């Protein structure tokens with residue numbers, strides 16, 4: 001086949017693309033119905049406080065359990081959901097689900113846990129996002145101060161939007177705001193100082209090679225120093241090894257999450273981890 005490039009190669013290539021596109025359309029059609037068919041699940045990944053070594057809460061992450069395709073990870077379906085516009089109802093679903101769960105844990109006598117939910121760029125820029133969050137908090141009775149919303153740099157950097165007003169609006173509800181995957185986007189420091197955030201989450205890609213990469217060591221220590229000087233809390237994502245933990249603690253990082261403590265797990269397993 002290598003011999004027949006040119007026309008034949010091109011035909012092969014475009015056939016492949018068509019196949020991929022068809023697959024995406026089919027997957028998209030399935031995804032649109034995932035909420036109503038009750039195929040979405042929430043898993044919780046513990047967040048640990050460096051100062052005490054205790055789990056203080058969790059990030060809620062979405063899973064799609066398809067009856068015939070099995071468990072599908074968000075890196076495969078979240079970008080698709082964004083593209084076809086069903087991320088908004090899906091995002092509301094996980095927010096409501098997480099607040100309900102948080103309320104149930106309080107009612108069961110557990111100490112107040114911080115629960116973080118990811119907001120997609122689309123969701124964040126809906127005109128009524130503050131109302132949506134307020135309604136869900138009211139409806140579920142989950143205390144606003146226990147809820148944290150994670151936004152990405154790309155969501156904050158969308159031009160022509162009232163980003164800062166939106167952030168202030170959410171903050172007024174009493175929820176905390178975290179900047180997710182920090183360092184992977186293009187947010188400028190000039191903007192960062194105007195954003196009323198509570199926390200920066202250092203992306204896993206910067207954490208992976210510490211302490212062995214000098215560059216990443218310097219980057220992470222600079223991020224932590226900068227975040228602290230701006231009075232943001234700092235959480236390190238993707239901690240898998242003791243050596244990473246030791247370094248991050250020494251650098252003054254506040255919190256971490258990662259496979260070192262636990263992969264994201266269903267609600268009952270998360271509660272078992274607290275004990």
Ligand code: C2E
Nearest residue numbers: 061062073074075078094118119120238239240257258259
């Ligand atoms: P994220 O918000 O940065 O979430 C952290 C991701 O890193 C999770 O992947 C988590 O399982 C993974 N992770 C945490 N610790 C480790 C570690 O030690 N090692 C490794 N290899 N991975 C680790 P997950 O659940 O596959 O989610 C991927 C991304 O999909 C999330 O990244 C987030 O951007 C998006 N996502 C997931 N759930 C939702 C959701 O409900 N709404 C929205 N808008 N996005 C979501």
Ligand code: MG
Nearest residue numbers: 059118150180
């Ligand atoms: Mg996140």
Ligand code: MG
Nearest residue numbers: 180181201237
């Ligand atoms: Mg992240």
Ligand code: MG
Nearest residue numbers: 181203204237
């Ligand atoms: Mg990440």
